[in-house]
Amino acid sequence: xxxxxxxxxxxxxxxxxxxxxxxxxxxxxxxxxxxxxxxxxxxxxxxxxxxxxxxxxxxxxxxxxxxxxxxxxxxxxxxxxxxxxxxxxxxxxxxxxxxxxxxxxxxxxxxxxxxxxxxxxxxxxxxxxxxxxxxxxxxxxxxxxxxxxxxxxxxxxxxxxxxxxxxxxxxxxxxxxxxxxxxxxxxxxxxxxxxxxxxxxxxxxxxxxxxxxxxxxxxxxxxxxxxxxxxxxxxxxxxxxxxxxxxxxxxxxxxxxxxxxxxxxxxxxxxxxxxxxxxxxxxxxxxxxxxxxxxxxxxxxxxxxxxxxxxxxxxxxxxxxxxxxxxxxxxxxxxxxxxxxxxxxxxxxxxxxxxxxxxxxxxxxxxxxxxxxxxxxxxxxxxxxxxxxxxxxxxxxxxxxxxxxxxxxxxxxxxxxxxxxxxxxxxxxxxxxxxxxxxxxxxxxxxxxxxxxxxxxxx
Amino acid sequence: xxxxxxxxxxxxxxxxxxxxxxxxxxxxxxxxxxxxxxxxxxxxxxxxxxxxxxxxxxxxxxxxxxxxxxxxxxxxxxxxxxxxxxxxxxxxxxxxxxxxxxxxxxxxxxxxxxxxxxxxxxxxxxxxxxxxxxxxxxxxxxxxxxxxxxxxxxxxxxxxxxxxxxxxxxxxxxxxxxxxxxxxxxxxxxxxxxxxxxxxxxxxxxxxxxxxxxxxxxxxxxxxxxxxxxxxxxxxxxxxxxxxxxxxxxxxxxxxxxxxxxxxxxxxxxxxxxxxxxxxxxxxxxxxxxxxxxxxxxxxxxxxxxxxxxxxxxxxxxxxxxxxxxxxxxxxxxxxxxxxxxxxxxxxxxxxxxxxxxxxxxxxxxxxxxxxxxxxxxxxxxxxxxxxxxxxxxxxxxxxxxxxxxxxxxxxxxxxxxxxxxxxxxxxxxxxxxxxxxxxxxxxxxxxxxxxxxxxxxxxxxxxxxxx
Numbered sequence: 001x002x003x004x005x006x007x008x009x010x011x012x013x014x015x016x017x018x019x020x021x022x023x024x025x026x027x028x029x030x031x032x033x034x035x036x037x038x039x040x041x042x043x044x045x046x047x048x049x050x051x052x053x054x055x056x057x058x059x060x061x062x063x064x065x066x067x068x069x070x071x072x073x074x075x076x077x078x079x080x081x082x083x084x085x086x087x088x089x090x091x092x093x094x095x096x097x098x099x100x101x102x103x104x105x106x107x108x109x110x111x112x113x114x115x116x117x118x119x120x121x122x123x124x125x126x127x128x129x130x131x132x133x134x135x136x137x138x139x140x141x142x143x144x145x146x147x148x149x150x151x152x153x154x155x156x157x158x159x160x161x162x163x164x165x166x167x168x169x170x171x172x173x174x175x176x177x178x179x180x181x182x183x184x185x186x187x188x189x190x191x192x193x194x195x196x197x198x199x200x201x202x203x204x205x206x207x208x209x210x211x212x213x214x215x216x217x218x219x220x221x222x223x224x225x226x227x228x229x230x231x232x233x234x235x236x237x238x239x240x241x242x243x244x245x246x247x248x249x250x251x252x253x254x255x256x257x258x259x260x261x262x263x264x265x266x267x268x269x270x271x272x273x274x275x276x277x278x279x280x281x282x283x284x285x286x287x288x289x290x291x292x293x294x295x296x297x298x299x300x301x302x303x304x305x306x307x308x309x310x311x312x313x314x315x316x317x318x319x320x321x322x323x324x325x326x327x328x329x330x331x332x333x334x335x336x337x338x339x340x341x342x343x344x345x346x347x348x349x350x351x352x353x354x355x356x357x358x359x360x361x362x363x364x365x366x367x368x369x370x371x372x373x374x375x376x377x378x379x380x381x382x383x384x385x386x387x388x389x390x391x392x393x394x395x396x397x398x399x400x401x402x403x404x405x406x407x408x409x410x411x412x413x414x415x416x417x418x419x420x421x422x423x424x425x426x427x428x429x430x431x432x433x434x435x436x437x438x439x440x441x442x443x444x445x446x447x448x449x450x451x452x453x454x455x456x457x458x459x
Numbered sequence: 460x461x462x463x464x465x466x467x468x469x470x471x472x473x474x475x476x477x478x479x480x481x482x483x484x485x486x487x488x489x490x491x492x493x494x495x496x497x498x499x500x501x502x503x504x505x506x507x508x509x510x511x512x513x514x515x516x517x518x519x520x521x522x523x524x525x526x527x528x529x530x531x532x533x534x535x536x537x538x539x540x541x542x543x544x545x546x547x548x549x550x551x552x553x554x555x556x557x558x559x560x561x562x563x564x565x566x567x568x569x570x571x572x573x574x575x576x577x578x579x580x581x582x583x584x585x586x587x588x589x590x591x592x593x594x595x596x597x598x599x600x601x602x603x604x605x606x607x608x609x610x611x612x613x614x615x616x617x618x619x620x621x622x623x624x625x626x627x628x629x630x631x632x633x634x635x636x637x638x639x640x641x642x643x644x645x646x647x648x649x650x651x652x653x654x655x656x657x658x659x660x661x662x663x664x665x666x667x668x669x670x671x672x673x674x675x676x677x678x679x680x681x682x683x684x685x686x687x688x689x690x691x692x693x694x695x696x697x698x699x700x701x702x703x704x705x706x707x708x709x710x711x712x713x714x715x716x717x718x719x720x721x722x723x724x725x726x727x728x729x730x731x732x733x734x735x736x737x738x739x740x741x742x743x744x745x746x747x748x749x750x751x752x753x754x755x756x757x758x759x760x761x762x763x764x765x766x767x768x769x770x771x772x773x774x775x776x777x778x779x780x781x782x783x784x785x786x787x788x789x790x791x792x793x794x795x796x797x798x799x800x801x802x803x804x805x806x807x808x809x810x811x812x813x814x815x816x817x818x819x820x821x822x823x824x825x826x827x828x829x830x831x832x833x834x835x836x837x838x839x840x841x842x843x844x845x846x847x848x849x850x851x852x853x854x855x856x857x858x859x860x861x862x863x864x865x866x867x868x869x870x871x872x873x874x875x876x877x878x879x880x881x882x883x884x885x886x887x888x889x890x891x892x893x894x895x896x897x898x899x900x901x902x903x904x905x906x907x908x909x910x911x912x913x914x915x916x917x918x919x920x921x922x923x924x925x926x927x
Contacts, residue, residue, distance in 0.1 A: 059853075359857070368854040369851070374841065374849070376841075377843060379870075380868075382869065383865075451860035
């Protein structure tokens with residue numbers, strides 16, 4: 001890129017007033033939302049960039065990217081659309097499907113008529129603003145983030161028009177999942193996918209979100225926000241896969257608002273981006289809720305995965321269980337920072353938090369900050385964090401049976417992942433994921449193994 | 460400022476406190492004059508005075524760590540604290556020389572006679588200075604040095620200056636800087652190579668004056684292959700205004716040495732107890748902190764071990780009990796800096812009534828290390844519905860064959876246990892007490908006999924009336 005072009009590009013960076021003004025002039029949002037977006041733009045300008053000194057950014061690398069080098073992308077070309085459509089095949093059998101390229105909706109597979117008749121709403125955000133004002137009023141953009149990325153959250157709210165609204169009414173049960181593909185394509189594109197999922201009382205359904213890059217070499221910035229609302233008795237499972245190319249910066253800021261007797265699953269697979277920050281907050285506001293959070297991260301080269309979670313129990317008799325597994329290669333880093341907060345009245349809470357880190361090379365770095373804040377006394381809460389290597393004994397067992405070291409190591413690593421992968425509960429998706437993960441291991445030399453037990457020298 | 464101020468004591472408050480005529484009193488507030496006063500009273504060398512003044516600048520510059528720590532810290536009013544009070548400089552060598560008021564205090568604490576028989580050395584600190592110190596002759600013969608900090612710096616500079624302020628630098632945190640500026644009292648111990656001190660050395664710390672800040676400084680050096688155990692106990696009467704205790708404790712375990720440091724902290728619950736404790740462990744050395752916090756209003760204390768030499772080992776055993784109006788913010792730090800170093804942290808906390816206990820930990824293993832191990836276990840017990848507990852560990856691991864495991868759990872005393880004991884004729888309170896003592900029993904057993912008995916008694920007392 002010539003210097004001139006670079007300057008021109010900078011001038012239209014998402015952090016400039018010109019860029020926001022242009023976005024507003026093109027926006028088709030109702031007046032009310034425009035005002036609201038302007039409010040967030042102001043908030044974005046007011047907030048400082050996070051620093052490492054901030055408790056929620058402990059162990060993270062300094063912010064080493066410049067928002068000015070990313071722009072709101074133009075509509076994608078026909079070739080890009082065609083390519084994206086071909087590749088949007090991770091979930092075969094789905095209730096409905098959206099494909100977005102660079103924030104623009106390029107393909108929609110509508111919901112079946114009988115679902116529409118029952119009142120199911122699956123709409124791109126821009127249309128939802130017009131067509132479903134009541135739902136939008138009640139749920140949209142109600143959420144904030146409490147985990148440190150407020151500035152990026154404000155930027156997201158100021159710009160976000162990509163993404164969708166899914167509403168499943170009372171007592172409606174849907175077997176096949178809803179799927180949405182969010183593609184990043186243009187070099188320097190800034191993406192703001194917004195996902196709003198509402199399950200009304202006793203509804204039951206699943207959603208799959210896939211974040212990927214079309215090109216291997218295009219830089220990009222994505223700040224995705226996902227808000228799940230589970231009303232009394234709803235059963236919602238949300239699976240999300242982040243596999244941007246290693247030039248991208250990714251933020252995913254999720255919240256789950258959970259009411260009485262609900263069952264909520266949030267399963268995340270994190271593979272891509274140069275640095276990816278994932279914030280997930282669960283607020284249990286009703287008794288008898290059952291929430292499970294799973295995550296699987298495979299980090300290689302100099303990737304950094306920064307995961308911050310919050311499990312808030314405001315109501316009694318609920319369960320939340322978190323399992324985050326990280327496998328680290330090369331000079332990659334992971335940070336897991338999780339907090340369980342149990343309020344005074346949330347008696348009989350069961351809350352667990354487990355972080356397992358597998359160091360596959362000596363140069364990788366795993367950081368854990370598991371936390372508990374408990375104000376009720378009749379609770380069962382625990383957290384565990386371990387960091388270690390592949391077990392020498394297990395490896396020896398494989399070798400003894402004639403399996404090569406390389407194959408044995410891979411088998412052991414895949415075994416480590418299986419606990420999370422099987423939670424996807426969808427054979428086709430599981431197989432696709434295994435393929436994606438295997439690709440990351442294709443050329444790797446794994447050298448970290450637990451040391452030989454030596455004759456005990458300590459008394 | 461350097462004038463002795465009118466001494467105003469309300470005799471109505473706290474029966475366990477004596478009207479002492481202080482020979483030296485630096486007055487309230489802290490500035491360079493206060494430091495000059497302390498230096499003059501102690502007739503210190505110029506370099507110590509300069510060290511103190513540098514520390515004061517650092518103290519004034521550093522912010523309160525309230526971005527992560529309790530906001531209660533803001534209630535410390537540094538201008539209202541008295542930084543130096545003393546009756547005289549040299550500690551009495553014989554029990555008979557100790558002034559009567561001070562003697563009465565210590566007799567109530569139970570240091571004299573009977574315990575002198577068992578404990579190798581006893582030093583008792585009353586407000587700023589050591590009031591009494593005694594050490595068995597056989598130890599003196601072996602070359603063991605056990606003196607107050609001022610005496611140590613004066614008499615044995617070649618030994619203590621080398622490590623003084625090195626394990627915990629002045630700018631480590633705001634309170635270590637404060638201590639460096641106004642430190643007084645505390646113990647300096649040196650154990651020569653190969654000497655194994657069989658019986659524990661012991662110190663008592665007592666705050667007697669209102670609005671007083673106690674800033675003792677302890678440095679223990681265990682030379683190659685030596686072994687030493689040190690125990691400290693602390694108390695203070697209850698005053699209306701808050702009192703500050705901010706100690707710095709540095710341990711140095713040279714090659715193959717073993718240090719065990721035992722604290723039973725039972726400050727009254729108006730004391731801010733903000734203590735920095737850290738150890739160096741060189742090759743094959745072992746440092747073990749046994750830390751028990753029962754008293755104080757707010758304790759912030761995270762004993763640490765820097766594992767500097769191959770196969771060094773660090774251990775922290777911690778018990779905390781937080782009752783109404785108390786916040787026990789305790790934990791441990793293990794910094795691995797050499798191959799095959801191992802560390803172990805076991806922390807048990809009990810929150811009673813509106814008490815709050817917090818575990819904060821750090822385990823650090825950088826990438827050039829091989830074969831390091833850490834194990835951390837934190838268990839919390841919540842007694843009442845409004846009790847609170849928090850756990851905030853930080854674990855940072857890289858390197859070859861390093862492994863870390865951390866586990867924490869929170870529970871309450873099970874209703875079945877209490878029912879079982881009551882069925883057998885125990886009152887509910889006694890049953891509760893027994894259950895709590897059972898919870899910490901495996902840790903208490905690691906304490907020396909006198910202390911474990913004392914600890915059980917303290918827990919029984921704290922548990923009184925907590926049921927219902």
